[in-house]
Amino acid sequence: MTVTEIPTTTAATLDLTVEAGDGALVRVPAGGRLRIVDLHGNQAADTLLFDAADVRNKYSAFDTIREQGAVFLTTGSRLLSTRLDELAVITEDTVGRHDTIGGACAQESNVIRYGEHTRHQHACRQTFLAYGAGAGIGPREMGHNINFFMNVPVSAEGDLHFDDGLSAPGKYVELTASREIWVLLSNCPQLNNPCNGWDPTPVQLLGWWS
Amino acid sequence: MSLYLHDMPGGAAWSAPVSAGRLVTLTALGDRANCSMLLLNADRVDRLNIPDTLKAQMSARITAPMVLMSDRGLALASVVASSLDWHDCLTGFGSEAHLERFGATSYAADRNDWRRSARTGLVSELTKHGLDERDLHAPVNFFTKVAIAGDARASMTFVPGHARAGDSVTLRTEHDVLLVLCTAPHPLDPGEYAPSAVQVSVEVAATVAQDTDPSWNWREESARALEMSRRVLA
């Protein structure tokens, strides 16, 4: 198919602010560009991608990092599906690296990580399921997500940490869709670790497509 | 008490329901073993969640005495013994594309030595239980190490010869689980096609003493996951 490039200097097709703890389900056509802006800095934007033609063909974190031979995602990273189809490519990144092995928060994993008192705190997994339902995305379609703006260093010794983000107000990452995709986003409400700078804030979605 | 032994040839897939309170020991029968494991809870919806397992235990690999955790925050199994300090869990399993370099293969030409990918084998096993590709999730690749470099991208490199014949790992099931295994070669293994067989041993686990059990005492997070499983089974 032919894709007409729309420069990002023209008015955006989509301009949506996603409040802390809220989510979004956005259909992006092939060639469409979706920019996620970390408006206030240090905000984890938990993101899943699906082939819009068949949501069983979902983003695969571990196929993606194996095929690129590196753990962190940045400009040039091809975001692959479980069938090894390219769903999108990261075409701009003013942060430098993003996590995809740290997963999303859930009420149940919060209990494990922080204790029973966090059982009823809001978490990404129910945002994914609530917004995903509109595209037939349920628990079986869930995969392991991307955490845009999140910093999860790994060491040669095999250790993993959650660190303060490398992001800052106004930093952004941009995806170009390689086919028509669903982008399912949860703007992380996590209060118990530094992934949101202890204070979840809004992100902005800007899209350009015809 | 050993309940049964089962030998999986290299390049094969297999699945088995395993009750809670069993020890499942995987033993490499050659120097080229890779055993990719999916793990589903008894309801077949809740399943192994590698990111949650890693972040709760601050690790980028699987080894003893870590607890393998599910989407819904339960301990599905504990790694109670391992002769290796690193089992890969970051690089998924291979697809047909990874076998193309070995040339054409088919049942008609190669009979039961035909080469099938881990994805094909795992989906085939899932299908027997009424599941399908939606139920695929990040596996543990027992006997495989993919090293992580300290560079800016955290580059990853397959480590040849990480496991040898006789290396083994033992899981204790903390729930009634569906174990799905595949012994296809790791997709990053640059060697010729010669995947080793793996022996699966299932036996009854001893009663767990929470105050001395290494998995219960590994980290507070490990203990909380085990406690959530204890509550479900209580």
Ligand SMILES: [Zn+2]
């Ligand atoms: Zn979250």
